[in-house]
Amino acid sequence: MPTDTFAAMRQSIIDGAPDQAGSLAKQALEQGIAPLEAIDHGFVPGMSEVGEQFAQHKIFLPDMLASAEAMKAAMGVLEPELARQGGERPRAGVVVLGTAKGDIHEIGKTLVGTLLTAHGFRVHDLGVDVTGERFAATAREVAADVVGVSALLTTTMRGQRSVIETLEREGLRPRVKVIVGGAPVTRRWAEEIGADGYGKDAQSAVALVKSLVESPAVAESDRIQPEESAVSHK
Amino acid sequence: MRPKLEILDHALVKRIFEEAFALLASTGVKVGTPAALDLLASGGARVGDGVARIPESLVRHALETVPREFFLYDRAGHAAVHYGGDDVHFDPGSSCLNILDADTQQPRPAQADDLAQMVQVTEMLPQYAAQSTAMVCNDVPSEIGDWYRLLLVLWYSSKPIVTGAFSVPTLRTMIALLAADSGGNEALKKKPRAIFDVCPSPPLNWSEFASQNLIELARAGVPAELISMPLAGATAPVTLAGAIVQHAAESLAGITIHQLASPGAPVVWGGAPAIFDMSTGNAPMGAIETAMLDLGCAQVGKSLGLPTHAYLVASDARLIDAQAGAESGSSAFLGALAGINMISGAGMLDFLACHSIEKLVIDAEAIASAQRLLEGIFPRTDTLALGMFAQTGLSGDFLKLKETRALFRKEQHFPSSVTDRSGDANTPDLHTRARQRVRELLENYQRPSITPEVEEALLAVARREAKIAGFEQLPGIAVREHASVAS
Numbered sequence: 001m002p003t004d005t006f007a008a009m010r011q012s013i014i015d016g017a018p019d020q021a022g023s024l025a026k027q028a029l030e031q032g033i034a035p036l037e038a039i040d041h042g043f044v045p046g047m048s049e050v051g052e053q054f055a056q057h058k059i060f061l062p063d064m065l066a067s068a069e070a071m072k073a074a075m076g077v078l079e080p081e082l083a084r085q086g087g088e089r090p091r092a093g094v095v096v097l098g099t100a101k102g103d104i105h106e107i108g109k110t111l112v113g114t115l116l117t118a119h120g121f122r123v124h125d126l127g128v129d130v131t132g133e134r135f136a137a138t139a140r141e142v143a144a145d146v147v148g149v150s151a152l153l154t155t156t157m158r159g160q161r162s163v164i165e166t167l168e169r170e171g172l173r174p175r176v177k178v179i180v181g182g183a184p185v186t187r188r189w190a191e192e193i194g195a196d197g198y199g200k201d202a203q204s205a206v207a208l209v210k211s212l213v214e215s216p217a218v219a220e221s222d223r224i225q226p227e228e229s230a231v232s233h234k
Numbered sequence: 235m236r237p238k239l240e241i242l243d244h245a246l247v248k249r250i251f252e253e254a255f256a257l258l259a260s261t262g263v264k265v266g267t268p269a270a271l272d273l274l275a276s277g278g279a280r281v282g283d284g285v286a287r288i289p290e291s292l293v294r295h296a297l298e299t300v301p302r303e304f305f306l307y308d309r310a311g312h313a314a315v316h317y318g319g320d321d322v323h324f325d326p327g328s329s330c331l332n333i334l335d336a337d338t339q340q341p342r343p344a345q346a347d348d349l350a351q352m353v354q355v356t357e358m359l360p361q362y363a364a365q366s367t368a369m370v371c372n373d374v375p376s377e378i379g380d381w382y383r384l385l386l387v388l389w390y391s392s393k394p395i396v397t398g399a400f401s402v403p404t405l406r407t408m409i410a411l412l413a414a415d416s417g418g419n420e421a422l423k424k425k426p427r428a429i430f431d432v433c434p435s436p437p438l439n440w441s442e443f444a445s446q447n448l449i450e451l452a453r454a455g456v457p458a459e460l461i462s463m464p465l466a467g468a469t470a471p472v473t474l475a476g477a478i479v480q481h482a483a484e485s486l487a488g489i490t491i492h493q494l495a496s497p498g499a500p501v502v503w504g505g506a507p508a509i510f511d512m513s514t515g516n517a518p519m520g521a522i523e524t525a526m527l528d529l530g531c532a533q534v535g536k537s538l539g540l541p542t543h544a545y546l547v548a549s550d551a552r553l554i555d556a557q558a559g560a561e562s563g564s565s566a567f568l569g570a571l572a573g574i575n576m577i578s579g580a581g582m583l584d585f586l587a588c589h590s591i592e593k594l595v596i597d598a599e600a601i602a603s604a605q606r607l608l609e610g611i612f613p614r615t616d617t618l619a620l621g622m623f624a625q626t627g628l629s630g631d632f633l634k635l636k637e638t639r640a641l642f643r644k645e646q647h648f649p650s651s652v653t654d655r656s657g658d659a660n661t662p663d664l665h666t667r668a669r670q671r672v673r674e675l676l677e678n679y680q681r682p683s684i685t686p687e688v689e690e691a692l693l694a695v696a697r698r699e700a701k702i703a704g705f706e707q708l709p710g711i712a713v714r715e716h717a718s719v720a721s
Binding site: 054057060062063104105106108111153154155157158184186188190201202203 | 329331332343370379400401435439441465467468469510513514515516585588637721
């Protein structure tokens with residue numbers, strides 16, 4: 001039985017059909033399929049297929065976003081059940097995203113967030129015009145592995161540097177990787193301000209985050225624990 | 235006749251206006267500065283939560299006071315760029331970070347010396363009616379970078395300038411530099427040498443700085459060029475027609491703020507729209523749909539009788555290759571045929587991230603051809619051919635006719651050595667020819683004679699502002715006695 005169900009789940013993600021994905025997730029629970037089974041054998045393979053097709057230019061960003069929405073719908077059903085059973089889906093990592101202070105451009109950053117979510121990361125999107133202090137506070141609060149700062153203007157690129165400086169000042173820098181992106185941002189700029197990486201586009205940002213999170217430099221013990229010292233800092 | 239291209243039929247233009255006015259009145263526009271909101275409210279807009287809902291009547295009133303034409307002036311005070319009608323001018327693209335290194339053919343961060351060279355080459359090429367503040371100078375602190383680009387252009391050029399500011403204090407410094415160059419604020423207002431690009435943020439957002447910028451420019455009497463940049467499919471409707479509606483609404487809102495601040499101040503219906511690449515998330519400037527958006531947006535502005543601008547002649551190729559030539563050449567022709575008053579973008583590569591002086595001279599070839607195309611085909615002799623046949627009969631010998639000698643220079647455009655018509659198998663490749671041409675132009679360049687008073691006035695502003703930023707040098711300013719601020 002599950003093979004057909006898993007195939008339908010996979011297809012609902014490829015089709016970018018949130019209603020279908022959501023109801024398949026509900027059905028699975030009703031049929032007693034373990035949530036983690038449904039995720040790992042049904043929905044995630046769909047997202048992997050979507051990623052491959054995207055890389056081959058067979059599907060495009062709007063298709064990818066629809067698939068991400070479908071994934072979200074399925075997870076919305078499965079995660080509470082998973083939590084109820086006392087489990088949690090292993091996270092690829094925790095990422096805090098935002099656009100630098102003074103900059104109100106968000107499309108690139110939002111795209112990165114959507115793709116990271118679809119790839120299993122927990123993403124906290126702070127929106128636009130975000131100060132270094134807010135990046136730092138959120139990174140601490142959610143135990144971020146990676147902070148991503150976007151800037152579309154040559155004038156707001158400096159905000160990326162100040163986020164790094166704030167993270168350093170607050171003692172978070174050794175445990176949080178910082179990535180930067182945005183139209184005027186270059187690898188050279190990323191190096192100059194001491195960022196850990198730079199993504200030319202949303203796809204390469206996902207690959208970058210994966211490689212950074214997997215990098216041994218951020219050992220499990222070095223990651224910030226949730227809420228750690230959040231009080232002492234207020 | 236002069237050839238002309240329109241891309242929208244009149245019924246579609248009408249619908250674009252209907253929807254643009256409906257957007258302004260119902261959805262409204264975000265406006266970031268209280269001064270602009272107050273102006274709009276005083277004119278009858280409904281204002282709340284930083285959003286202005288602007289009635290059509292208020293926009294129509296603003297459109298009545300906008301000048302239908304104006305000029306930019308060169309250093310000598312001659313009218314050199316005519317914004318209005320179907321006149322077409324070109325200028326290099328602006329404010330990019332990298333330059334394609336002529337030796338390595340790889341992008342690298344641009345320096346003040348690169349901008350100085352580009353200004354000099356632009357100065358030598360008649361295809362470019364105006365200069366632009368083309369490159370961010372990476373050896374100049376970013377705090378002073380905006381006005382420093384303008385200083386370099388003023389230092390090395392006599393042509394009008396397309397520029398822009400990224401903050402209000404910088405805008406004031408730039409206006410101070412222009413006033414120093416023109417001999418005072420009133421002289422600048424009377425004969426403006428520069429126009430400032432002002433960009434709303436898509437969709438429908440005149441940010442704090444952009445709206446403040448509009449008001450400052452209007453009151454200073456310095457022309458403003460509205461650069462609405464809908465990104466079709468991302469920050470604007472995916473349909474080209476829908477993105478043109480958004481462009482119209484943003485531009486109409488900008489004009490309304492601008493004219494409320496100072497009725498009759500010069501303003502241009504410009505833009506840098508693009509489609510959104512659904513694979514990469516980039517904004518391809520060389521895409522045909524991007525050019526179609528530019529033409530559609532400009533046509534909407536022209537239907538109001540307004541001066542127009544567009545961003546064309548840029549390519550997304552990373553190197554100077556056939557793609558660069560095809561994209562830049564075709565959009566130069568399209569823009570020229572559309573009768574767009576100022577077409578910015580020449581020289582640029584890689585989604586506006588990289589400039590190239592070699593590409594600038596190559597683009598000048600395409601632009602010269604486009605300019606020839608615009609001259610069109612028309613009778614230059616009493617009879618079109620009969621008079622000449624009366625002399626030659628069937629001999630076919632037209633070369634020695636006096637008409638041939640008298641008219642061939644008018645009929646035929648003579649490209650530079652960048653265009654290969656030699657038929658010689660040993661002709662160097664395009665990149666080599668372009669480099670050679672750049673060298674020749676730089677060798678023949680002569681700095682305009684600027685009076686010592688004007689130089690001193692420019693440097694006084696520059697020294698004052700550089701010192702505030704703690705900067706001691708003036709890189710790219712080649713005159714030895716002025717090379718240092720410390721004096």
